Amino acid sequence: EEEIPADHPRYQDLLTRHRIETGIEKGITHLQGMHAEGRGSAFDYLLGEETIPSADGAERAAAAHLLLADQPVLSINGNVAALVPGEMVDLASAVDADLEVNLFNRTPERVKAIAEHLREHGADEVKGLTADARIPKLDHQRAKVDADGIYAADVVLVPLEDGDRAEALQEMDKTEIVIDLNPLSRSPQVAAVPIVDNIIRAVPNMTEHARDLADADEAELRSIVDEFDREQALEEAEARIRNGL
Numbered sequence: 001e002e003e004i005p006a007d008h009p010r011y012q013d014l015l016t017r018h019r020i021e022t023g024i025e026k027g028i029t030h031l032q033g034m035h036a037e038g039r040g041s042a043f044d045y046l047l048g049e050e051t052i053p054s055a056d057g058a059e060r061a062a063a064a065h066l067l068l069a070d071q072p073v074l075s076i077n078g079n080v081a082a083l084v085p086g087e088m089v090d091l092a093s094a095v096d097a098d099l100e101v102n103l104f105n106r107t108p109e110r111v112k113a114i115a116e117h118l119r120e121h122g123a124d125e126v127k128g129l130t131a132d133a134r135i136p137k138l139d140h141q142r143a144k145v146d147a148d149g150i151y152a153a154d155v156v157l158v159p160l161e162d163g164d165r166a167e168a169l170q171e172m173d174k175t176e177i178v179i180d181l182n183p184l185s186r187s188p189q190v191a192a193v194p195i196v197d198n199i200i201r202a203v204p205n206m207t208e209h210a211r212d213l214a215d216a217d218e219a220e221l222r223s224i225v226d227e228f229d230r231e232q233a234l235e236e237a238e239a240r241i242r243n244g245l
């Protein structure tokens with residue numbers, strides 16, 4: 001990361017791409033993760049590479065949902081692990097959530113490497129290695145989750161999630177929070193809280209909101225959740241992207 005000059009106009013984007021490359025080299029990110037990154041980067045460019053006001057509102061609503069949850073779980077895939085490992089550990093501690101490794105291209109080696117990577121970034125317990133439950137209606141590999149993790153969770157944060165699994169989790173009646181730069185992708189379309197923002201900005205901002213709301217009572221958290229309008233958030237993101245074009 002030292003080789004990228006900080007005054008480069010696309011500094012953040014280059015840094016992000018470099019982290020995915022490093023993730024691939026370390027065996028925590030699948031090669032397909034670079035393709036997902038490229039797609040995200042195009043949408044971020046059109047958004048102006050900033051957290052738009054509707055995304056900030058979604059991040060606050062997401063923090064309130066996580067604080068209200070009985071059993072919140074933050075799902076970690078290869079791109080998430082490469083881009084924001086320490087930030088996900090911080091968010092988990094701010095809202096008292098579990099971290100669970102959950103991969104599209106699942107191999108035992110990659111699950112272990114990601115769990116180890118998260119521990120190097122301060123996580124103590126990492127779920128996803130037991131994989132003793134299945135999400136209904138998904139093929140075998142993609143259905144694998146921990147019985148006491150995502151399977152039992154009431155609120156799940158699934159950043160950069162694939163559309164099929166996002167739909168299947170939705171059908172399990174979980175409150176789903178999705179981070180995805182493409183507001184038209186199926187994952188944000190099915191989420192209770194679609195966050196159209198770069199995960200690099202979204203996660204630290206959710207942690208900041210969670211810390212700000214740490215002393216809020218249940219009624220206040222409920223009102224933040226109730227006032228959030230998912231359709232409006234999706235529309236505002238799409239309008240911003242069209243405007244960017």
Ligand code: ATP
Pocket residue numbers: 036037038039040041043083160161162163164179180181182185186187197198199200
């Ligand atoms: P589907 O409709 O099945 O979800 P898709 O084309 O969206 O198909 P995905 O594998 O879900 O396929 O693509 C990855 C998604 O992650 C893309 O929508 C992309 O915009 C998003 N993405 C990539 N990098 C980031 C990032 N850094 N922050 C937020 N979102 C990102």
Ligand code: MG
Pocket residue numbers: 161162163180185186187
């Ligand atoms: Mg998608």
